[in-house]
Amino acid sequence: MDHSRYFESALWPHLRGAYNLARWLVGNREDAEDVVQESFTKAFQAVDQFRGGDARAWLLTIVRNTALNLIRRRPKLEMEWNENMPEPADRSPGPELELVQQSRRNRVRSAIARLPQEFREALILREIEGLAYKEIAAVLSIPTGTVMSRLSRARNLLLQELKPEKGECQ
Amino acid sequence: MTCLEVDPLLGASFDNELDLRTALAIEQHLSSCDSCTAQFKRLEWLREEIVAAGPDWSAGADLKVLRASIQRPNKTSWMPALAAVAAALLVGMFLPSALTRGGNGMERQLVDSHVRSLMANHLVDVPSSDRHTVKPWFQGKLGFSPSVPDLAADGFVLIGGRLDVVASRPAAAIVYKRQNHVINLWISETPAGIRQPELTDLDGYHVLRWRYGGMACWAVSDVNAAELREFKASYQSR
Numbered sequence: 401m402d403h404s405r406y407f408e409s410a411l412w413p414h415l416r417g418a419y420n421l422a423r424w425l426v427g428n429r430e431d432a433e434d435v436v437q438e439s440f441t442k443a444f445q446a447v448d449q450f451r452g453g454d455a456r457a458w459l460l461t462i463v464r465n466t467a468l469n470l471i472r473r474r475p476k477l478e479m480e481w482n483e484n485m486p487e488p489a490d491r492s493p494g495p496e497l498e499l500v501q502q503s504r505r506n507r508v509r510s511a512i513a514r515l516p517q518e519f520r521e522a523l524i525l526r527e528i529e530g531l532a533y534k535e536i537a538a539v540l541s542i543p544t545g546t547v548m549s550r551l552s553r554a555r556n557l558l559l560q561e562l563k564p565e566k567g568e569c570q
Numbered sequence: 571m572t573c574l575e576v577d578p579l580l581g582a583s584f585d586n587e588l589d590l591r592t593a594l595a596i597e598q599h600l601s602s603c604d605s606c607t608a609q610f611k612r613l614e615w616l617r618e619e620i621v622a623a624g625p626d627w628s629a630g631a632d633l634k635v636l637r638a639s640i641q642r643p644n645k646t647s648w649m650p651a652l653a654a655v656a657a658a659l660l661v662g663m664f665l666p667s668a669l670t671r672g673g674n675g676m677e678r679q680l681v682d683s684h685v686r687s688l689m690a691n692h693l694v695d696v697p698s699s700d701r702h703t704v705k706p707w708f709q710g711k712l713g714f715s716p717s718v719p720d721l722a723a724d725g726f727v728l729i730g731g732r733l734d735v736v737a738s739r740p741a742a743a744i745v746y747k748r749q750n751h752v753i754n755l756w757i758s759e760t761p762a763g764i765r766q767p768e769l770t771d772l773d774g775y776h777v778l779r780w781r782y783g784g785m786a787c788w789a790v791s792d793v794n795a796a797e798l799r800e801f802k803a804s805y806q807s808r
Contacts, residue, residue, distance in 0.1 A: 415637055416628040423627035430719065430808065432627070433636055434705065440640045441709055473783035501622070508623035526585065527620050533587045552581040559612055562619060 407447045410455040411440065417456065417529045418463045424524045425467040425517065435470060439463040457531070457538045464521065464539060511561040519554035526551055571599045576606050584613045639702035641709070676737060677770045677777045683734065684754045684775060684790040687743070693752070694730030694745050704731045708742050714785070716742040716757040719808030726753065726801055736760070736788070746801070753791040753801055760786040769795060778802055 418439060423432035439462045443450075450458060512520060518540075525531045525539060537544045576599050582588050583596045600607050687693050696707040705718040711733055720728060729745040734756060741758035770777040778789045778798045787805075789798055 412637070415633055419631050419633065419636065420626050420628045423631075424625075429631070430701075433631075433639075433702070434717070436636060437640050437702070437706055438709070438715060441706065444641075445710075504619075505623040508619050509625050512620075512623075512625055524625075527617065528626055533582070533585070548582050548587070549578070551585075552578065555581060555613060555616055558620075559616055562616070 404444075404447045407450060407455070408444070411443055411459055414456045414459050415440075418459055420528060421460055421521070421524060422463050422467050424512075424520060425464065426470055427513075431470060431474075432467075435463060435467045439466045442466070454535060454538070457535045460525070460529075460531075460539045461541075507562060508558075511558050514561075515554055515557055519550055519557060522547060522550040523554040523558075571595050573599075573603060573606055576600075576603075577609075580606065580609060581613065584610060635702075639706065641706050677772055680736070680754075680756065680777050680788050680790050681772045681775045683736075683743075683756075684752075685773075687732075687745075687754055688752060692732070695732035697730040699728045699730075701728060704728065704744065707731060708733075712740055712742055714757075714759050716744065716785070717808065718744055719805065721746060721801075721804045721808070724800070724804040726804060736786075748791075748793050748797060748801070751791055751793045753789055753793065753798070755801075755805065756788045756790075757785050759784070769798075771795075780806075782806060 415436070419432060419436050422435040422439070423429065426432050426435055439459065442462050443459055446462075512523065515523065521540065522536060525536045526533075531539070533544045533547045536547045540547070542550075576596055579588060579592065579596060583593055586593075588596065600610060696704055698704050699722075701718045701720045705715070708716055708718075708731060718728070718731065722728070726746040726748055729747050729752070731745065732743045734741045734743040736756050736758045737760060739758050739760055741756045744755045744757065746753045746755065768779060770779075775790055775792050776795050776798050778795075778801075780787050780802060787802075789801055789805075791798055791801075793801070
């Protein structure tokens with residue numbers, strides 16, 4: 401397997417994460433698909449600049465830059481946070497619980513969607529994509545200490561918004 | 571450690587991102603501090619809520635289609651690019667004569683280009699109603715990436731795209747149809763110039779121009795002016 405084939409096979413598994421990050425940043429499906437397409441094309445073209453290491457962080461960095469470029473160019477849009485938001489597949493509660501859980505899930509998603517971008521991206525990379533602080537720092541081009549403070553700010557904003565009922569987290 | 575020292579590190583401790591010594595010091599503090607323990611539990615509660623909300627957009631996306639739409643690195647990809655450059659040069663050769671024809675050079679040139687695209691059987695280089703085929707086709711052929719939205723819901727069907735030249739600059743020509751009427755939309759990186767009328771009528775065609783995100787856009791068609799404005803609004807809303 402030559403270098404570029406190897407590189408290709410190292411990138412494809414991260415298509416999922418690339419789409420999720422793009423979708424959380426740009427706020428709608430079409431733009432997210434455009435961002436992912438453009439990012440992979442850029443990544444393939446830049447194969448010579450990739451010196452091994454973390455292919456995922458490298459790809460997500462490109463995705464983020466491409467997404468931010470797009471956001472800068474276009475008028476500000478509302479994030480379509482709940483439109484067609486997929487329901488987790490592994491959960492099938494009874495119908496009586498379904499409505500309650502649905503509204504609870506929507507509350508969390510909309511709270512994440514309303515986070516300022518720099519907190520939202522850090523949170524998504526940590527909680528959904530499961531990146532380590534060092535990897536998040538690389539993707540966002542910030543020091544690890546800043547990752548720590550942004551995550552903590554993101555979580556406090558969410559906690560304020562979602563306010564656990566008394567006793568709920570005892 | 572005091573609460574004041576622990577507080578900024580609590581998240582990192584929760585994420586297992588601290589070195590062993592600091593992690594142990596925090597654990598020790600937590601064992602004797604109710605308020606920091608409560609905050610730690612709030613973090614746990616939040617993570618459970620986030621996991622339950624399943625905020626992963628990829629679950630509802632068709633990643634197979636998306637993957638198929640991505641152009642793989644291709645060793646022979648210079649061939650179509652070369653053909654495109656040749657086509658652009660050929661179009662460019664026709665244009666200077668249009669510029670000397672008096673009237674408003676730019677509008678005249680665009681209408682001529684529009685008419686030529688209809689009769690020369692060279693409406694599109696990439697015939698496709700799939701935006702995922704048309705948009706990537708432009709990549710690498712132009713210094714910018716034009717937006718190619720699917721406007722079928724608004725009654726404008728994507729026909730394809732081709733390379734063109736407008737005012738001596740490479741431009742993307744994206745072709746839509748409303749019923750039987752062809753709409754040519756040119757997009758080019760042109761610096762903001764003299765203000766020209768937004769809508770011009772020429773030989774029974776309408777030319778609508780606007781700027782969008784640093785790009786100059788021109789739409790030319792024989793649909794009526796209101797429909798052309800509708801097209802612009804539809805294009806810009808995507």
